[in-house]
Structure formats: structure tokens, C-alpha cells
Amino acid sequence: MHTINWSTDYLPGTTDNFVSNEIITSGTTLEAIWAQLVDTAKWATYYDNATNVKLDDSNDSRLHFAEHFRFDTFGFPIDAQVMELVAPTAGVARLAWHGWQNGDAATQFDVYHAFLLETLADGRVRLLTQESQVGRPAAELATQTPNPMLNGHQNWLDGLVRAAKGQL
Template sequence: MNAINWPEGYVPGFTENFASNEVIVAGLSAADIWPLLVTPSQWPTYYSNSANPRFYDDKGPVLEDGVRFYFETFGFPVEAQCNEFVPPAAGTPGRVAWHGWAGEEGTDARLDVHHAWLIEDLDGDRVRILTQETQKGKPAEELHNTKPNPMINGHQDWLDGLIAAARATK
């Protein structure tokens, strides 16, 4: 199976927090999942921990490589920039990722993340959805030390909502 592409400085194990969630489900395809995932205005409709998404520079409504956007999650106002965008195609998984940040740079309130998704068609009419996020900064360390880990639980809610939304639109 395919893996996430990690930019320098965000490799798991070398950051303060890491979350990995994955589902494999039958009866859906990457083509069913992709439009819901790459359209941030859809996120709040199936993931309650996402709010107020918007784009900058007259971009959107769909993510694309290099585009800047904003949303709120886990109590953080997140500025973000998409830094990987590869739609799924026959034999090629879909990939979307962004660098997100909150708080003033150089302060203890600063949080930097790399959030990546991989959407992969599998045999037997199945799809694999992998989401992983690395986080840097004091808030990331606090999230890591919170039990249960809110990132693991929150991202699982995102996956479950994404699957339910895809089934409802199919």
C-alpha cells in the first residue's frame, strides 16, 4: 500500500505529536470520497470539529496546490496552505496535504502541522483512506500528553463522517 509523503521537518517521530487514522471500506471508491475531502465548505456538513472554512485570493471552492485557506478546528483558528494535490486516477492514489498554523511565530502558542490524506482504490470494490498529521510546538506537546489523544479521536470522527457522507451521496 502507498504511504504519505512527508516534507522535511515534519517526519513522524521527530515532532511533538503524530496522529494516524485509517479506514478500508467496501462499496465506495476514491472518486466517491475525493470531492467531499477537497471541498472545505463540505467539511462542517460531515465533521462537527470543522467550522468557518474560507479561501484567500479569490480561490476555491476546491483545494489545489499552493492555495491558501482557513478553517477552525480543535479550538484553533488555522491558517493553511495546500502543498500537495494529486487527484486519484486509475492505479494512482489521490493525495492532498496542507501545512497549517495557528498562533504567533516564535511564541509558545505557535502550532505548526502537516496534515496529509491518501485515498486509494483497492481490489474488491474497496477504498482505503489514510489521514496522518504531524504537529510541532507547545500546543502539539499538550495534545500529545492529553489522554485519550484528541487528534486520534477527532480524525476518526472525520473519517467516519466522510464515509457516511460519501455513502449518502452515492
């Protein structure tokens, strides 16, 4: 199976918070899931924790490589830039962004959030999302039980699958 491409700054196990969520599903396609994931105008239809999404290029709601965008999530206003965007090719698709909140030592943090979509045998699709975070707010999130990032990202994947299957 394929894995997320990590830079050393965000290598899981070396950061203040890391979460990993995965679903393997059937009854949809990699392309249908991808269409829902890269179109930020659709996020609000299946995931209520990504709001006020604004792309620098307001002519298109789809994410593009190197695109800057902003959104609110987990109570934080996030600035972000798409770092990896590989549309479905040979059964694999990738999307990742670097996100950050500027501030002082108590409020600043950086994240790397990645999605990996992969076609599997027998009409199944694997969805993996992982996020690695650095900074005091990230360290505080990591101490909460249950971890809000873990539950939030599971909701994102669950909603993404329902949207791709037309079940909303």
C-alpha cells in the same frame, strides 16, 4: 500500499505530536470520497470540528494546489496552504496542507496534515490521514488521553465515508 510523503521537518517520530488514522471501506469509490474531501463547503456536513473555512479564492469552495485557506479546528484558528493535491489517478489520490498558528513560544505551532486515498482490490477503498505537529500546543495535545487529534481525525474519516456513501 502507498504512504504519506513527509518532509524532514514533520517526519513522524521526530515531532511533538503525531496521529495516524485509517479506514478501509467498500460501497463507495475513490472519486466519491475525493469529491467530499476537496470541497470545503461539504466539510461541515460530515465533520463538525472544521468550522469557519475560508479560502483565499472565494469563487470556488474546492481546494486547489498552493491554495491558502483558514479554518478553526480543535479550538485553534489555523492558516493553511495546500502543499500536495493529486486528484484520483491510477487508483490513488493525495491531499496535504501545511497549517500554522502564529504566536509566541507558548502558542505558536505548525502542522502537516495529509490524506491518502487508495483503491484496493475487491471494490474497497483505503483512507489514511496522518498529522505531524510541532510546538508547545502540539506537545500538550499529545499528553491528553485520549488524544483529541486521534479521535477527531477518526471522526473526520468516518464522516467522510458516510458522506461519500450518501448516508448523511
